[in-house]
Amino acid sequence: MIQFKNITLKVQHQILLEDAILHIAKGDKVVVRGKSGCGKSSLLKSMVGALPLEKGSIQVNDLVLSAKTVGHIRSQIAFIGQEPVLGAENVRDALLLPFTFKAHSETPPTNQQISELLDRLHLSNEILDKPSKRISGGEKQRIAILRALLLRKTIFLTDEITSALDPASRAAVMEELFRPEITLLSVSHDPEWINTCSRIIDINNTQLIEVEK
Amino acid sequence: MISMYALMLIPLAIFFYLQLGLIRDTLLAITRMTVQLVLVGLYLKYIFQLNNPLVSLLWVTIMLVVANFSVLNKVGLNRRLFFWRSLAGVGGSTLFVSGWFILIAIRPDPIYDARYMIPIVGMILGNCLRSNVLSLERFYSGIRKNENEFTTYLLLGATLREATRPYLRDAIRTAVSPSIATIATMGIVSLPGMMTGQILGGALPTTAIKYQIGIMACIFTAMVVAAFMNILLSLPVAFDDHQRLRSDIFCNKT
Secondary structure (H helix, E strand, O other): OEEEEEEEEEEOOEEEEEEEEEEEOOOOEEEEEOOOOOOHHHHHHHHOOOOOOOEEEEEEOOEEOOOOOHHHHHHHEEEEOOOOOOOOOEHHHHHHHHHHOHHHOOOOOOHHHHHHHHHHOOOOHHHHHOEHHHOOHHHHHHHHHHHHHHOOOOEEEEEOHHHHOOHHHHHHHHHHHOOOOOEEEEEOOOHHHHHHOOEEEEEEOOEEEEEOO | OHHHHHHOHHHHHHHHHHOOOOHHHHHHHHHHHHHHHHHHHHHHHHHHHHOOHHHHHHHHHHHHHHHHHHHHHHHOEOHHHHHHHHHHHHHHHHHHHHHHHHHHHHOOOOOOOHHHHHHHHHHHHHHHHHHHHHHHHHHHHHHHHOHHHHHHHHHOOOOHHHHHHHHHHHHHHHHHHHHHHHHHHEOOOEOOHHHHHHHHOOOOHHHHHHHHHHHHHHHHHHHHHHHHHHHHHHHHHHEOOOOOEOHHHEOOOO
């Protein structure tokens, strides 16, 4: 489903990955580990075309990432970082933001869908009227996940998202992201997260190396 | 005239007292201004005497090109990439609005009378310059500082136009807000230079006001159009085919 084919990634003249290969099947839950600065986040960014590839190619669902396909590929992928950006003044506007874009303007979510998801992610309805600046990092991450679920994204790229969460919220987030229909490529140091993933990849000497569980 | 220069000794004394290190720059600026204005006075005298449409147009072209270089330099944008596009933005809006003012409001005879064309283009261009520097600077630094936010918009399905819209809004607002404030207080707080000049030159205040309102409308329109066009025209060269902000659009800055 997702294939990194012989990719070379270079950031500020430093080679992070060289000729690296990774195949991910639909529904796989992959965690990438490695020293800080080794290219974990860059790997995620390259998949949504935010970082140019030096060499090689990335294929998502039979589409090779290129100028023509980048829009379509991005539409299938949710990217949740350590400090996600909500991009609007208050939480409700942030959730509805993507539906103001032409690509999603015809499928706005119902209030009921939003309430249900808030519930599943251990968030209260009151959060909708809070200013985005006033909510915690953990809440931001869950709002970003909720927004991706509203967009019916099935591929999730997550970067250290459990570090700011309390145990109950973490459990709620993990329950959503580890559903069978979701393909997950994550970066994490959290032992419980790593244990729950179906595959572990280490970045070592510019290579992606699969570790037996 | 000497007494006017003498007046400048006061700010220079203040700079000296505060050890601002601005004395050299100020003296240089005054010298440049004097030389440029004397030269321009001479050029204009001949250009007005000649009153040849081709010569006037050539002079207007020089003004536009210099203004354009000045915008790109101040913003620190790569001239090679942006020159033609920003020239089209600044030039298009200035010429359109100047043409409107000359053809509809003034209707001089001959229509290309240098005595009207050059000062009016100059006045409008000078104001476009400032708004363009402000808006371009604000736009690209906004995207650069908020790269995560910008990428988030793209990942949420925004097209390049949609993803850049918040920064475009912010840039245009920054560029025009000071002008709206100036327009709102005009006549009470400030008497504009052109109007004062006309009154000092012997025109009736009522006539001076008519022209002033006209020129303010022109300046404001040209400023907004130029700022907007310039950003829109720059988008295709500032981003690559994956909607990533190109790193080589800024020169000298990292």
